[in-house]
Amino acid sequence: MSMGMVFALIGAVLSTALAGIGSAWGVGVAGQAAAGVVSEDPEQFAKVLILQLLPGTQGIYGLLVTFITLSNIGILGGTPITDTNTGLMYLFACLPIAIVGLVSAFHQGKTSVASIGIVAKKPDQFGKAMLFPAMVETYAILALLISILSITNIH
Amino acid sequence: MGDLNYVYAVARVRVKEKSLLTNADVAQMCGMRDADAVLAYLTDKGWGKPGERMGTEQMLAAEEEKALAALKELGAGKEVLEDLSLPKMYHNLKAGIKATCTGTENPLAFYQNVEPSEKSLTRILAAKDWKALPEHMRPAAERAMEVMLRTHDGQMCDIIIDRACLDAMAAAGEKSPHEILRTYLQEQVAVANIRTAVRGARVGKSLVFFKEALAPVKGLSANRLAVTAAESVEALLGYLSGTAYAGAAEAIAVSPSAFERWCDDKIMESIRPQRRNAFSIGPVVAYYLARQNEIRTARILLTAKANGFPESAIRNRVREMYV
Missing domain, CATH: 1.10.132.50 (ATP synthase (C/AC39) subunit, domain 3)
Structure with missing residues (x-):
């Protein structure tokens, strides 16, 4: 296996691993808050479940980038990488979603907890409460776009 | 946690x-x-x-x-519960010492759900088993018991125990890892000091009394409070006006009940920011x-x-x- 392939695989692994760690943390902490609300007011289950799931998207974005990478580098399809430079390009192309996914999921988890607090006190303000963690999502989407554009344009 | x-x-x-x-x-x-x-x-x-x-x-x-x-x-946790129940613990100690020294029983004078319980406190005091009390209570309990047995001076007994309670609260506030307890306990001691100073100043208590009764606390000089309270109510109000407790001076000027209300409202004001806190x-x-x-x-x-x-x-x- 060439060094290029090793670098490309490291990029693919980091996408899923880092973004997944962030999402697991975010969904976990929001889940604790959601469970607290449901234990006192079970009728809020659907609303708090949506807020709990919001930090989970980064993990999905990381997985998507990993699939695209693996499909391009000869693991799940495409042409196997033979040179180091191309491998490094794949590694760097994966980093935006890996890093931004980790950090944004962490902060989105905390924002979701705060928003779950809003729903707990004022269930009718769910729409507004959902916007706060959704704002954090913007940056994960931007990172996802850059990672995908970069990977699909490596020749 | x-x-x-x-x-x-x-x-x-x-x-x-x-x-x-x-x-x-x-x-x-x-x-x-x-x-x-x-x-x-x-x-x-x-x-x-x-x-x-x-x-x-x-x-x-x-x-x-x-x-x-x-x-x-x-x-x-246990420490949080203990910090919050310090006033009740010391109240029970007061009731226990008086009951032991006078040989009377009055279960209604004790708070329930506080450790040590009424039963064990009565046993500890009767046996003078000071080591069975929490460490911060021992010196005050021993001294107050001695005063009660020797002089039957209930007021002196109250002063000793109330001061020990304030010292315990101030110490608990300083060492607590939780910001809310640090703030709350500090405010409680400061407000209790002001309350004692005002009541004492109104009946013309001496400087010795104030020095014995007021506990050192951050943000309010117990010494200045004692000196001004021993001087006059006006001097006390003058000192308070220049501190973070200026509201107390205004409330005292209105009426005793307005001051009591201010004391409780001050505590509520200090904890109200917690309505926006999600992580502690x-x-x-x-x-x-x-x-x-x-x-x-x-x-x-x-x-x-x-x-x-x-x-x-x-x-x-x-x-x-x-x-």
Whole structure:
């Protein structure tokens, strides 16, 4: 296996691993808050479940980038990488979603907890409460776009 | 526990806060015709025990129990519970020493659900087994017991124990890892110092008394407080006006009840930021203190209604609510 392939695989692994760690943390902490609300007011289950799931998207974005990478580098399809430079390009192309996914999921988890607090006190303000963690999502989407554009344009 | 470990408890508190009494509830109760109407209103709000018609004391005792049970259920550790129950612990110590020295029994003088319990406290005091008491209580308990046995001076006994309580609260506040407890305990000691200084100044107590009774605390010089209180009420007000407790001076100038109200409102003001905190034990402790404030307000309302106080007088005495 060439060094290029090793670098490309490291990029693919980091996408899923880092973004997944962030999402697991975010969904976990929001889940604790959601469970607290449901234990006192079970009728809020659907609303708090949506807020709990919001930090989970980064993990999905990381997985998507990993699939695209693996499909391009000869693991799940495409042409196997033979040179180091191309491998490094794949590694760097994966980093935006890996890093931004980790950090944004962490902060989105905390924002979701705060928003779950809003729903707990004022269930009718769910729409507004959902916007706060959704704002954090913007940056994960931007990172996802850059990672995908970069990977699909490596020749 | 780290701050993030309270996420579940804080979310539960957010839901529970919806059932706290608001200022509008209190205003409505102020306008009710008698204590029975207030009790019925509180029953409708979920106070007391379901399906049971309760009197004032029963209902307030039931709510005290509920508040404490909620605090334990929400994961407040042993140290937090002990810090919050320090005034009750020392109150029981006072009651225990007096009961032991006078040979009388009065179970109603003791707070329940406080460690050491009435039974073990009575045994400890009778046997002078000081080591069985929490460390911070031992010197004061020994000294107060000696004073009571030698001189039967109940007031001196109270001063010794109250001062020890304030010292214990100040020490607990300094070492607590929780910001809310640091703030709350510091405010409690400062407010208690001001209360003692005002009452003492009004009856012309000596500097020796103030030095014995006032505890050192951050943000308020116990020494200046003692010197000015020994001088006159006006000198005391002058000193307070230049501190963070200037509101106390204004309230004292209005009336004793306005000052008592200010003391409780000051504590509520210090914990109110916890309504926006999602990640620490702060909201859990604040909820418990808010429940205590509610119970205190309900007691004022029910007592005032039972004694036929006019609505305007009651309104001047009721406290600001947390939510």
